[in-house]
Amino acid sequence: MSRASDRAYAAIRNMILSGELPPGVQLGEEALAEKCGVSRTPVRDALRRLENEMLVARTDTQRSFVAEWSLDDVRDAFDLRAMLEGYAARLAAGRMTADSLAQLRSANAQIAQAIARQQPDVGAFLEGNRLFHAAILEVAGSRRLVAQLAALVEQPVVWRTAHHYGPAALHRSWSEHEELIAAFARRDGAWAEAIMSSHIMRAYHAYADAHRALSAGPGAANDAADAAIAVEAAE
Amino acid sequence: MSRASDRAYAAIRNMILSGELPPGVQLGEEALAEKCGVSRTPVRDALRRLENEMLVARTDTQRSFVAEWSLDDVRDAFDLRAMLEGYAARLAAGRMTADSLAQLRSANAQIAQAIARQQPDVGAFLEGNRLFHAAILEVAGSRRLVAQLAALVEQPVVWRTAHHYGPAALHRSWSEHEELIAAFARRDGAWAEAIMSSHIMRAYHAYADAHRALSAGPGAANDAADAAIAVEAAE
DNA sequence: CCTGACGCAATTGTATACAATAATCTCTCA
DNA sequence: TGAGAGATTATTGTATACAATTGCGTCAGG
Numbered sequence: 001m002s003r004a005s006d007r008a009y010a011a012i013r014n015m016i017l018s019g020e021l022p023p024g025v026q027l028g029e030e031a032l033a034e035k036c037g038v039s040r041t042p043v044r045d046a047l048r049r050l051e052n053e054m055l056v057a058r059t060d061t062q063r064s065f066v067a068e069w070s071l072d073d074v075r076d077a078f079d080l081r082a083m084l085e086g087y088a089a090r091l092a093a094g095r096m097t098a099d100s101l102a103q104l105r106s107a108n109a110q111i112a113q114a115i116a117r118q119q120p121d122v123g124a125f126l127e128g129n130r131l132f133h134a135a136i137l138e139v140a141g142s143r144r145l146v147a148q149l150a151a152l153v154e155q156p157v158v159w160r161t162a163h164h165y166g167p168a169a170l171h172r173s174w175s176e177h178e179e180l181i182a183a184f185a186r187r188d189g190a191w192a193e194a195i196m197s198s199h200i201m202r203a204y205h206a207y208a209d210a211h212r213a214l215s216a217g218p219g220a221a222n223d224a225a226d227a228a229i230a231v232e233a234a235e
Numbered sequence: 236m237s238r239a240s241d242r243a244y245a246a247i248r249n250m251i252l253s254g255e256l257p258p259g260v261q262l263g264e265e266a267l268a269e270k271c272g273v274s275r276t277p278v279r280d281a282l283r284r285l286e287n288e289m290l291v292a293r294t295d296t297q298r299s300f301v302a303e304w305s306l307d308d309v310r311d312a313f314d315l316r317a318m319l320e321g322y323a324a325r326l327a328a329g330r331m332t333a334d335s336l337a338q339l340r341s342a343n344a345q346i347a348q349a350i351a352r353q354q355p356d357v358g359a360f361l362e363g364n365r366l367f368h369a370a371i372l373e374v375a376g377s378r379r380l381v382a383q384l385a386a387l388v389e390q391p392v393v394w395r396t397a398h399h400y401g402p403a404a405l406h407r408s409w410s411e412h413e414e415l416i417a418a419f420a421r422r423d424g425a426w427a428e429a430i431m432s433s434h435i436m437r438a439y440h441a442y443a444d445a446h447r448a449l450s451a452g453p454g455a456a457n458d459a460a461d462a463a464i465a466v467e468a469a470e
Numbered sequence: 471c472c473t474g475a476c477g478c479a480a481t482t483g484t485a486t487a488c489a490a491t492a493a494t495c496t497c498t499c500a
Numbered sequence: 501t502g503a504g505a506g507a508t509t510a511t512t513g514t515a516t517a518c519a520a521t522t523g524c525g526t527c528a529g530g
Binding site for chain 2: 045048052054073076077079080083087142143144145147148151152
Binding site for chain 4: 042
């Protein structure tokens, strides 16, 4: 992370995810270079990486812009993700070890702890969630699957709203993880796949509902919508 | 394609696919730059692209090598591809238009023509095959799916052996395409998905059989193995 | 008022020099 | 002889200058 191109990557990515650089804005290499305190060379590097993650789009004439995500795009990404993570769960069920199962239990225990208090610790929740899903991917043992999913999990529209939260929804996510653990313990690939797919698709619909609620009225960000968005971020 | 980085990309890619740069060989930027007649800058660009396509792998210290594909890796890639292309076929079935259907028929007609003669035109076959699958992807209408599949279709081990051929196997591939067209004409997504998945998985097993035959004895490249490899390349 | 061509400004592409880092070699000492 | 420290070489990372391309505004002609 000490290389200039890594710093540029992290900085630009943050600016996009935080909304400082909203969708559609042009990303000039020189301007970014100045902002990041490096030269254009590492910025170009960073832009290529972000382009592969689809956070940045390029025109046919090589100009870069912050990618715009339509609701259809989000749907598309979730559909793919539901399929790929479902597949990962199926693979993992057939290769699950006692150690990995313990890791999963530990990650979900961390989640339980994060949501137990009155004011849930969303950061800890997301971290536990990340660990949980990463552990499954690792057991699945497909390098390609990891690479392909990496491009799908980073959704600006998600992260920008990820710090809202709703206790009930977070608890449901924990509970689905518990069910996944049960499926893994029984090495039931079909079951694990079904749970995982539905886990992801439910998240999509929670997002879509929140999106509708939010776009209906500008100030209509009520509790229900916030909760839904939180579920989304939490998978 | 006139930009230097594009020329470098094409040149390096060719050297890998043709076997001139065998798996495991280190790819020094300077050496490649000289070989391609450009400076290191566009070579770096090209290497990043090839890395994303998994034709090139990098160590933790940023040195590039031609990627090595184990049989397990190939299996992994085919499994994913069977799933993703099957999904694409399902989507496409629900959105198929008369125009696109005509395109598919035309592409498969080109394939029929390529394999009709005594000495099949493998180049024309592969091109028709590419058109066929690309048309399906286009109808499926998922940008992400296109991007993800792109990383899976280029397999060095496949292309290096793609110029072997076996008439019977090529004809079977054509025939499966015809069946896909029938499924699309009836807008039967489940059918189309099943055919496509089996289409890809059969290709994998043809490849695996050929691989075993070839590694059993160095000079054991008999007709059956050649035919199998050809099917593989043809999806 | 519209259209298109022209030229200037902005942006990206490439080459090159130099800095930083990793790999390799060698020599010494145990 | 083997291991490790240090020097040497090879390789990659970064900055900068310049070339090529694209975008955009302006102005002339209809």
